[in-house]
Amino acid sequence: MKNYKVVGKPVERKDARVKVTGAARYAADLIAPGMLHGKILRSPLAHARILNIDTSKALGLPGVMAVITGKDFPGIPFGTRPDIRDQIPMPITKVHHFGEGVAAVAAIDEDIAEEALDLIKVDYEELPVVLTAQDALAPGAPLVNEFKNSNVAYFSDFIFGDVEKGFKEADHIREETFTSQRATVGFIEPHACLAEFDSTGRVLLQGSKQSPYITWRHMCRALAIPLSKMRIVNPFVGGAFSGKHDPFDVDFAAVKLSQVTGRPVKIVLNYDEVLAAYRQRNAMDAKLRIGVKKNGAITALYAENILEGGPISGIGPFNIYFFGAFLNLPYKIPAIEYHGKLVYSNRSPCGTVRGQEIVLAQFCIDSLLHMVSEDIGVDPVEVRAINAIPSNWRCANGIVVDVSGLPECIRRSSEKIGWEESRKSRPECRGIGFSCASHPSGPRLGGHFGSSVVIKLLEEGQVIVTHGATEIGQGANTVFCQMAAEELGIPFEEVLQGVSDSDTAIFDSGMFGDRATYWDGNATIAAARDLKKQLAEIVAPSLSAAPEDIEFENKRVFVRGEPEKGMDWLQAVRKAYYEKGAPLYGRGTWAALDIDIVDWKTGKGNLVHGLDFIATAVEVAVDKDTGKVDLIRAVHGDDAGQPINPAMLEGQVNGGSAHMSGHALYEESLYDEKGRSLNYTWRDYKQPTAMDVPEYHVEHVHTHDPYGPFGAKGAGEASSCSTIAAIANGIFDAVGVRIKDLPITPEKILEALRQKEGK
Amino acid sequence: MTVELDSNFMLLGDKDLKSIDLDRPSITVTELLEEISGRSSNPLQFFTRNGETLDEGWEVEVNGCALAGLPEGLGTSLKDGDRVAIRLSLLGGG
Numbered sequence: 081m082k083n084y085k086v087v088g089k090p091v092e093r094k095d096a097r098v099k100v101t102g103a104a105r106y107a108a109d110l111i112a113p114g115m116l117h118g119k120i121l122r123s124p125l126a127h128a129r130i131l132n133i134d135t136s137k138a139l140g141l142p143g144v145m146a147v148i149t150g151k152d153f154p155g156i157p158f159g160t161r162p163d164i165r166d167q168i169p170m171p172i173t174k175v176h177h178f179g180e181g182v183a184a185v186a187a188i189d190e191d192i193a194e195e196a197l198d199l200i201k202v203d204y205e206e207l208p209v210v211l212t213a214q215d216a217l218a219p220g221a222p223l224v225n226e227f228k229n230s231n232v233a234y235f236s237d238f239i240f241g242d243v244e245k246g247f248k249e250a251d252h253i254r255e256e257t258f259t260s261q262r263a264t265v266g267f268i269e270p271h272a273c274l275a276e277f278d279s280t281g282r283v284l285l286q287g288s289k290q291s292p293y294i295t296w297r298h299m300c301r302a303l304a305i306p307l308s309k310m311r312i313v314n315p316f317v318g319g320a321f322s323g324k325h326d327p328f329d330v331d332f333a334a335v336k337l338s339q340v341t342g343r344p345v346k347i348v349l350n351y352d353e354v355l356a357a358y359r360q361r362n363a364m365d366a367k368l369r370i371g372v373k374k375n376g377a378i379t380a381l382y383a384e385n386i387l388e389g390g391p392i393s394g395i396g397p398f399n400i401y402f403f404g405a406f407l408n409l410p411y412k413i414p415a416i417e418y419h420g421k422l423v424y425s426n427r428s429p430c431g432t433v434r435g436q437e438i439v440l441a442q443f444c445i446d447s448l449l450h451m452v453s454e455d456i457g458v459d460p461v462e463v464r465a466i467n468a469i470p471s472n473w474r475c476a477n478g479i480v481v482d483v484s485g486l487p488e489c490i491r492r493s494s495e496k497i498g499w500e501e502s503r504k505s506r507p508e509c510r511g512i513g514f515s516c517a518s519h520p521s522g523p524r525l526g527g528h529f530g531s532s533v534v535i536k537l538l539e540e541g542q543v544i545v546t547h548g549a550t551e552i553g554q555g556a557n558t559v560f561c562q563m564a565a566e567e568l569g570i571p572f573e574e575v576l577q578g579v580s581d582s583d584t585a586i587f588d589s590g591m592f593g594d595r596a597t598y599w600d601g602n603a604t605i606a607a608a609r610d611l612k613k614q615l616a617e618i619v620a621p622s623l624s625a626a627p628e629d630i631e632f633e634n635k636r637v638f639v640r641g642e643p644e645k646g647m648d649w650l651q652a653v654r655k656a657y658y659e660k661g662a663p664l665y666g667r668g669t670w671a672a673l674d675i676d677i678v679d680w681k682t683g684k685g686n687l688v689h690g691l692d693f694i695a696t697a698v699e700v701a702v703d704k705d706t707g708k709v710d711l712i713r714a715v716h717g718d719d720a721g722q723p724i725n726p727a728m729l730e731g732q733v734n735g736g737s738a739h740m741s742g743h744a745l746y747e748e749s750l751y752d753e754k755g756r757s758l759n760y761t762w763r764d765y766k767q768p769t770a771m772d773v774p775e776y777h778v779e780h781v782h783t784h785d786p787y788g789p790f791g792a793k794g795a796g797e798a799s800s801c802s803t804i805a806a807i808a809n810g811i812f813d814a815v816g817v818r819i820k821d822l823p824i825t826p827e828k829i830l831e832a833l834r835q836k837e838g839k
Numbered sequence: 840m841t842v843e844l845d846s847n848f849m850l851l852g853d854k855d856l857k858s859i860d861l862d863r864p865s866i867t868v869t870e871l872l873e874e875i876s877g878r879s880s881n882p883l884q885f886f887t888r889n890g891e892t893l894d895e896g897w898e899v900e901v902n903g904c905a906l907a908g909l910p911e912g913l914g915t916s917l918k919d920g921d922r923v924a925i926r927l928s929l930l931g932g933g
Contacts, residue, residue: 156888160929160930160931161848161896161927161929162883162884162894162895162896162897162927162928163848163852163881163883163896163927164881165884165896228881229880229881235853291931294930294931297895297930298930301895304888325931325932326931394931395931395932398931398932522932523932525929525932526847526898526926526927526928526929529929589932590931590932592931592932593932595932677847677926678847678929679847680847680848680849680927681846681847681848681849681855
C-alpha cells in the first residue's frame, strides 16, 4: 500500500477552529443592509380546503412590508422525478399537513412579523385525514395530493433470480412483519435563508442547503425564472442528513417577499417548526420471508414494504427503490422478490434520513436473520459470516462488488466485542447483538449526476479547491483539501477551501448517498492532475525535460529519477505567473460512466461502485423492572476502503450509529387522530445525547477500491444501516424478547417480558 | 406502424410499454410523446410551458441519437420500426 503523506492522516478539519470558537457564519447569522424579517403562518389543520385568506389587517400593521400566499407563485409543480411533480411552493387550494405554511410576512423586525401572523384570517373547510398506510390504501380514502389521482405515490416490483426455486431449496423458512415509526431528520441548525434581489432582477439566496444545485433547479422551475436569474451561496450548514435537499416554503417565501418589497428578507425557523412540519423519515410496514439452509446460508428472500411518506413524494421513489434493489447487499442472496409502495398521507412530508431506507431494510433483514439463526441453532455471527458477500461478487440483480472487507469486518467486530467469551458467561440481562450492512458510494442517476472541481493556483503557492459537493459538517472540505495536497505534493496547510457559490463554484448533483468523497474526490484528483500538467509544461523546458517526466513531491517540482534536477514549487508557480503571465486553474470532472443508470422498472444492473461494508456489534443492558435499555459498547468493523482522514471517518461511523440509536430506542414523531403533531419541541421529542450513546470502537478494515480516490469508498451511512438491528438483536440476547415494532421503548419491552413470563 | 420504446421507468405510470402500434404511416416525436402521455395513468409533462421544447426532466433518443442531435428535434418524423428511448433526468437523491 502506498505511503501517503497527507491522505490517511488525521489532519485538523479545515473548519474546526471557526466552528468551535463560534466564528463560523451560518444562514441565521447573515445580515444585509435594509434587511427585513420573515415569518410563516402555519396551518392548524392537517387536511383542509383553503376557502379564503384575508391578509388586509396584517398588511395594515405598521412595520409590515408585505404578505404573500400560495397565489403569489406561478403554481408550477416541481419534484425529483419529472413524472411525479407533486409539490408547489405554498398551498393554493388546500393544506396537506399540520404546520404547512399558508402565508408569509415580511416586516421590519421579528416581533412585528410575528404579530402580523395573528392578523391573517384563513377560512378552512376541514377534510378527513389520511394518517397511515392503511388509511391511504383503504377503498374510498380521501385523496391527499391534488396532482395525483391516487394515494399511491410510487411503487416498485422487483424480481431477482428464481425465488420459487430458492424457497424450495430452503431447509427452514420464516416470515415476520416489521414496522418503523415517523422520526425527524435530526440536524442541529433549523432551516434559514436570506434572499435579496439586485438591480437587474437577479436573486441571491444564501441558505442552509444540503444540495444547492437541486434547490436552485427546483426553485427556478417553480418561480418560472431562468437559471441565470438566481445565484445560490451556501454559508456554513449545521447538518442536513438528507433533510435539506429540496427548497422549502422558507426559501420560496424569502425570495418572493424580497421580490415584492425590493429589500433583503431573512427567515429563520425555530426548531418547533422544523419538528412539526418539515422532513421526517417515512413510517414503514414491512413483511419479510426468508429461506435458509441448515447451515444458515440464505436461499431466497421475499419482501413487501409500504412507506407512508406524507403529502408529497419528494425523494420517496428513491426510498422504495433503495429498499428493494439493495436487499442484494450485504449478504449473498440468490433470489429476491420485492414489492414496495410509497403512499401519500396527511402527516409531515418525508424525504429520507441518513442511510436512506437501507436503514429500514437492514433492520428487517438482520432481525430476521438472527431469528432464523436461533431457529436452526447456528451461531448468529457464523450465519453472517457464511452469508457475507466477498470481493468480486455479482449480486442477483447484477451489482458487482469489487472489494468487500465484510468477512474481516465480522471477524474483527466479534473479537473486539468478546462474542465467544460472552457465550460462556455474561452478566444477567446483558446481551450482544450483531448486524451488517453495505452502502453504495452514489448511484448513477439519469441526467444531473456528475461532479466537478476547480483548483486555482495562487501566486504565493497556495491553491484554492472549489467543489460542487456541500460541506454539511461531514468534513468534505477537509478530505478534498487532503486529496489535492497529496496529488500536488504540497502541505495540507497550503490548500485552501473555496466558497460554495453558484457563480464561481461548479455545482454537482448533490450531497447524498455517500457519493461526495468518491465522486468529488475523483474530480479533485483530476483537477490536481490537470493543474500539474499545465505547470509541468511551463517548467519542463527550463529543466531540459519533457513535461510528462516532471514530478511533484515535497513541495518540489523535479525530473523523474533525478530529484536534484528541479526547483521549488514556489519557483515553478512564479514562473507561471511572472514569466508566462499565466494564472493556472486545474479543472477536473468525474462521473461513474461505466455503471448502469438506475433502472426504476427492474432494480437490475451494475448500479454502483465503492460499496462500503460494516459489521456492527452492540452490547446492551436491559433493566427488567423498568424496561430501560442501556447501550454499553459498540464495535464497528468498517471497510471504507482507504481512510482519507481516519479521525473524521471514525466520527462518521460513530455518528451514524449514534444517530440511529435514537431511532431504535425512543425517537418518534407523534400525531393525534386529526394529524396534529404532538411532540414538536425538544422537550418532548427525544434524541440521543452524549449521555446516551455507548463507548464506541471502530476497527478499520483497510481495503483498496479500484475506482475510489486513493482507494477510498464512501462512509457515514453504513453504520446507520447496521445499528438498529444490532440493538434489537442485543435486546433479544439480553432478555429473550423480540421487538419488531420501532422504537423499542421500555413499555414495549415490559409488555413483551410480561407475555413471555405468562403474566 | 410500430415504434419500439425503451425507458428506465414505467412509461404508463402503473405499467410498462415496450412498443406502440399506431394506425398511421408516420408520427413525429412530439406526437408520440403526447400519445404516450395520453395513455399513461399519470399524464406526463414532456414539454415546457410553451409546448415547443422538451422539458428539462426528460432525455429522449431516436435510434440511439439524442434529440438535440436531430435536425428536426421534436418534429423528427418516425417510421415503422424506429426505436425511441425515454429516460428520466432526476433532480435529487437520498
